[in-house]
Structures are given as structure tokens and as C-alpha cells.
Amino acid sequence: MARLSNVVRDGLSYNYFSTLSDRIHVGMQEWADYLHISERTIQRYKKEGKVFDPIYSEKIILVELLYKKGVDVFGIDDNFYTWMDTKSIALGGVKPKDLLDTSFGITMVYDELGRIEHGIFA
Numbered sequence: 001m002a003r004l005s006n007v008v009r010d011g012l013s014y015n016y017f018s019t020l021s022d023r024i025h026v027g028m029q030e031w032a033d034y035l036h037i038s039e040r041t042i043q044r045y046k047k048e049g050k051v052f053d054p055i056y057s058e059k060i061i062l063v064e065l066l067y068k069k070g071v072d073v074f075g076i077d078d079n080f081y082t083w084m085d086t087k088s089i090a091l092g093g094v095k096p097k098d099l100l101d102t103s104f105g106i107t108m109v110y111d112e113l114g115r116i117e118h119g120i121f122a
Contacts (some may be wrong), residue, residue, distance in 0.1 A: 008058045011051030017060060018046070024067045025081060034100045035059055050104065062106050069110060073117045 021031065032039045035056050043053060052060065067080070074080040084097040090112055091099060099105030 003038050004030060004061060008054050010057075011054060012057040012060055013051050014046045014049070014090075017052065020060065020064055026063070030097070030100075034063060036101065059103070059106075062103065063100055064113070066100070066106055066110050066113075073113045090115070 016067070017031075025063075026034075028039045028042055029118075032042060032087070051057070070080040070084065071077050074083060085095055087093055087095055091108060096109045096112070099109050
């Protein structure tokens with residue numbers, strides 16, 4: 001975990017971010033919403049070859065870890081992606097992916113995945 005802290009402090013490269021986005025099927029508008037920045041700002045990171053600021057790098061890593069957990073729990077990527085896009089009573093009647101704009105929301109979704117993993121359904 002200390003290594004992750006260093007990665008966050010140093011900032012993620014746009015290439016890493018882009019590869020992750022393709023792998024987990026999260027589009028630029030969704031990222032803009034999750035990171036609370038404009039798509040144009042994200043494109044500026046690409047154009048200028050800058051690394052993401054630590055505050056954005058941390059959120060990107062948290063979303064990545066959440067997606068890894070989700071795929072592990074559901075076993076099949078598409079099943080997890082469908083769950084992320086389906087309203088959840090346990091999460092207040094919202095789609096899990098709509099909660100990824102705050103650390104608190106990410107934690108709620110991660111905790112719900114843990115309950116699903118252990119067969120505890122709300």
C-alpha cells in the first residue's frame with residue numbers, strides 16, 4: 001500500500017489512465033463526472049503530457065481497485081458492468097456507477113460488493 005501512496009503522490013500518466021479507461025469501459029464524460037473536472041481538462045493532460053494531480057490520481061486508483069474487486073466478485077466482466085449500470089435498492093435506488101464521484105460513494109459500492117461476495121443481500 002505504501003507503493004500506491006507513492007504512485008498517487010507522483011501522479012498517474014495519461015497513458016495509464018487511457019489504458020485503464022479502455023479496460024474498464026469508462027468514458028471520458030464519466031471520468032469527468034467522477035473527478036469533478038471537465039473533459040477538456042482531461043484532454044489537456046493528454047496534450048501536455050502531464051501526470052494527473054495527486055487528488056485525481058487517488059480517485060482513479062480507487063475506481064480501478066473497485067473495478068478489480070467487482071470483476072473478482074462477479075467472475076465475468078460483463079456481469080459486473082451490468083450490475084454497475086443497474087439501480088440498486090441496497091445503495092438507495094441509484095446505479096452503483098453513479099456513486100463513484102465521491103470517496104464515500106466508492107466505499108459504499110465497495111462495501112456492497114463485499115456483502116455480495118459473502119452472500120449477504122439487502
